[in-house]
Amino acid sequence: MEAQVIIKDITKTYILSKKQQKIERVKDKRKVAVNGLSFTAYKGEIYGLLGPNGAGKTTALRCISTLIKPDSGDIIVNGHSVITDPEGVRQSIGFLTSDLQLEAFFTPNYLFDYFARLRGVTEDIIKERKKQLFEKFGIDRFAEVKVGELSTGMRQKVQIAISLLHDPAVIVFDEPTNGLDVLTAKVVTDYLTELKNEGKTIIISTHIFSVVEKICDRVGIIINGKLLLTETIDEAGGTEANLENQFFELVASESEEA
Amino acid sequence: MKNVLTIFKKEWDRVIKDKRLLFSVMILPGLMIFIIYSFMGTAMTSLSAPDPGNIAIVNPTEGFTSIYALPDNENIDNIITIAASEIPTYMTLVDQGEWDLIIVFPANIESNLVDGYQATADIYYNGNESQSQTIYQVYRGYLDIYGKALSYQLYEDTTVLLYNVGTQPIDEKKLMGTIMATLLPMLVVMFLFSGAMAIGPESIAGEKERGTMATLLVTPVKRSQIAMGKVASLGVLSLLSAISSFIGIITSFPKLFGEDIDFLSIYGIGEYAMILGLLFSTVFVIVGVISVVSAYAKNLKEAGTLITPIYLLTIIIGISSIFGEGANASWWFYLIPIYNTVQSLIAVLTFDPNITMYMMITVMANLVFTALLIVLLNRMFNSEKIMFSK
Ligand SMILES: Nc1ncnc2c1ncn2[C@@H]1O[C@H](COP(=O)(O)OP(=O)(O)O)[C@@H](O)[C@H]1O
Numbered sequence: 001m002e003a004q005v006i007i008k009d010i011t012k013t014y015i016l017s018k019k020q021q022k023i024e025r026v027k028d029k030r031k032v033a034v035n036g037l038s039f040t041a042y043k044g045e046i047y048g049l050l051g052p053n054g055a056g057k058t059t060a061l062r063c064i065s066t067l068i069k070p071d072s073g074d075i076i077v078n079g080h081s082v083i084t085d086p087e088g089v090r091q092s093i094g095f096l097t098s099d100l101q102l103e104a105f106f107t108p109n110y111l112f113d114y115f116a117r118l119r120g121v122t123e124d125i126i127k128e129r130k131k132q133l134f135e136k137f138g139i140d141r142f143a144e145v146k147v148g149e150l151s152t153g154m155r156q157k158v159q160i161a162i163s164l165l166h167d168p169a170v171i172v173f174d175e176p177t178n179g180l181d182v183l184t185a186k187v188v189t190d191y192l193t194e195l196k197n198e199g200k201t202i203i204i205s206t207h208i209f210s211v212v213e214k215i216c217d218r219v220g221i222i223i224n225g226k227l228l229l230t231e232t233i234d235e236a237g238g239t240e241a242n243l244e245n246q247f248f249e250l251v252a253s254e255s256e257e258a
Numbered sequence: 259m260k261n262v263l264t265i266f267k268k269e270w271d272r273v274i275k276d277k278r279l280l281f282s283v284m285i286l287p288g289l290m291i292f293i294i295y296s297f298m299g300t301a302m303t304s305l306s307a308p309d310p311g312n313i314a315i316v317n318p319t320e321g322f323t324s325i326y327a328l329p330d331n332e333n334i335d336n337i338i339t340i341a342a343s344e345i346p347t348y349m350t351l352v353d354q355g356e357w358d359l360i361i362v363f364p365a366n367i368e369s370n371l372v373d374g375y376q377a378t379a380d381i382y383y384n385g386n387e388s389q390s391q392t393i394y395q396v397y398r399g400y401l402d403i404y405g406k407a408l409s410y411q412l413y414e415d416t417t418v419l420l421y422n423v424g425t426q427p428i429d430e431k432k433l434m435g436t437i438m439a440t441l442l443p444m445l446v447v448m449f450l451f452s453g454a455m456a457i458g459p460e461s462i463a464g465e466k467e468r469g470t471m472a473t474l475l476v477t478p479v480k481r482s483q484i485a486m487g488k489v490a491s492l493g494v495l496s497l498l499s500a501i502s503s504f505i506g507i508i509t510s511f512p513k514l515f516g517e518d519i520d521f522l523s524i525y526g527i528g529e530y531a532m533i534l535g536l537l538f539s540t541v542f543v544i545v546g547v548i549s550v551v552s553a554y555a556k557n558l559k560e561a562g563t564l565i566t567p568i569y570l571l572t573i574i575i576g577i578s579s580i581f582g583e584g585a586n587a588s589w590w591f592y593l594i595p596i597y598n599t600v601q602s603l604i605a606v607l608t609f610d611p612n613i614t615m616y617m618m619i620t621v622m623a624n625l626v627f628t629a630l631l632i633v634l635l636n637r638m639f640n641s642e643k644i645m646f647s648k
């Protein structure tokens with residue numbers, strides 16, 4: 001197995017503003033969102049990061065995408081370090097998270113071309129990829145509708161298409177089925193499986209057990225910024241119920257420690 | 259470079275393809291200025307041009323008539339001849355504010371003209387009526403001229419030197435240039451700034467707030483290219499917006515100064531090229547400042563709050579053109595952005611002989627400032643604290 005994404009003991013601490021302290025009801029200005037996290041994702045697998053809200057999933061994925069830098073530790077993506085070669089990482093990765101939005105004024109067609117050009121994709125490949133991805137997600141009919149006028153689901157599909165336009169080796173999707181209806185969610189998960197079979201490395205985060213059980217090869221359970229367990233889905237029991245039981249046991253023991 | 263162009267094009271399309279934005283950035287400023295200035299101009303002319311006066315003259319003379327009826331004077335007053343017997347009636351009318359002025363010449367004043375002859379003209383007006391007072395002053399002026407003319411005739415000097423009276427030879431071009439120099443620099447800086455303010459914060463603070471900037475930041479595009487692309491397109495768009503304002507003000511000139519004063523033709527292609535060059539170099543400094551502040555701001559609203567005092571400061575610097583005699587002569591003042599633009603504009607508009615040096619220092623200084631601001635913006639785009647603060 002070829003290690004494609006190696007997360008090496010990363011830690012990320014946010015400094016909370018006065019306002020955030022009030023909202024979170026904490027006295028401490030510092031919030032350790034990710035605490036000594038390590039795991040590896042291999043070529044041709046889907047790795048699921050499972051955890052409750054506020055566990056640090058989004059923070060960890062943002063570190064992989066180079067949107068933010070870990071305070072300590074390093075991440076190697078496709079041979080590039082997020083610390084020393086962030087541009088190399090950005091080249092290799094397709095990233096999706098709710099923090100990344102598309103400009104409401106433009107159409108999917110316009111934005112696809114825009115980001116493809118910025119990524120240096122040649123014009124004929126742009127055409128080909130656009131046709132393929134727009135068809136796959138049923139965007140073709142909405143290609144000339146402004147993003148601001150699209151439904152949430154359609155917008156998310158456009159975001160997915162744009163995040164994959166450069167055919168990246170590594171795909172990092174933060175809660176990819178959140179806010180989607182079951183049919184759309186299935187299109188997305190099916191496509192992720194297809195990409196995996198093509199040999200891509202995929203990391204997704206979720207708080208939904210069934211997603212992990214259905215598409216992930218391995219799962220890491222993250223609570224309070226720490227990775228408590230990494231195992232294959234078979235080792236975890238192979239069913240949603242078994243996964244859930246394990247998860248709640250871990251939550252219980254973690255809160256005892258705290 | 260290709261990426262800079264791609265980003266430039268997107269920023270450009272964002273404004274040009276948005277009919278509402280296009281109208282409010284490119285058309286509205288010019289239209290508003292045209293309407294406001296035309297209105298101001300009309301109001302000013304109606305203030306400065308008094309109503310036609312009513313003047314009654316006893317024993318009018320050819321010489322006097324030829325003075326007030328000169329074609330250049332565009333005399334619109336109602337001037338009538340009355341008999342001496344009618345004087346009391348008209349005096350009552352003047353007292354009641356219904357007539358403005360009565361002038362009574364002695365009979366046959368011009369034919370009686372001999373050495374030592376002294377004629378007295380009686381004048382009657384109403385000092386409590388402003389219209390009557392104004393008319394009196396105007397005709398008092400004509401009478402002075404007439405008096406002089408008569409005395410020249412006395413010495414058999416038939417050349418009546420009407421136009422030498424009280425008239426110093428003046429350099430009209432220089433005078434008009436001075437008027438322009440007090441008026442325009444402030445407006446230029448204001449137009450450039452308000453154009454940039456209408457689109458800059460939206461394009462940077464707005465994109466940051468809505469998360470569309472993050473989408474750009476996960477691509478491998480260099481942050482410096484993003485900074486350059488944004489500043490370049492915002493600069494060009496702001497310049498166009500400023501030019502729209504200019505067209506507005508230029509088209510309102512005839513209303514503001516009268517149809518026959520042509521301010522535009524006193525300047526040649528050289529001056530216009532210099533003005534455009536100054537605007538071009540200045541707009542990038544302004545856009546740079548607005549971009550840096552917008553990148554620093556947490557959201558669009560905060561950007562607006564932070565930019566307003568800077569806007570006021572530039573207006574104050576612009577107003578400095580109203581004071582002082584011509585352009586500042588110390589070269590190092592031309593290193594100060596905005597101030598250097600204002601002073602260089604004054605120099606161009608007043609045909610200052612040192613303009614080439616001022617221009618060079620100004621453009622160089624602005625170039626350096628723009629480069630520094632882009633470097634700063636690049637660093638801010640690289641800082642997660644600034645780009646992802648909540
Ligand atoms: N920009 C931020 N500033 C301060 N605190 C943050 C920020 N983003 C996330 N956090 C905090 O870090 C913790 C982890 O958040 P996140 O990574 O979003 O968790 P998850 O995605 O698993 O729900 C939470 O307590 C959250 O409040």
Ligand SMILES: [Mg+2]
Pocket residue numbers: 054057058059174
């Ligand atoms: Mg999250």
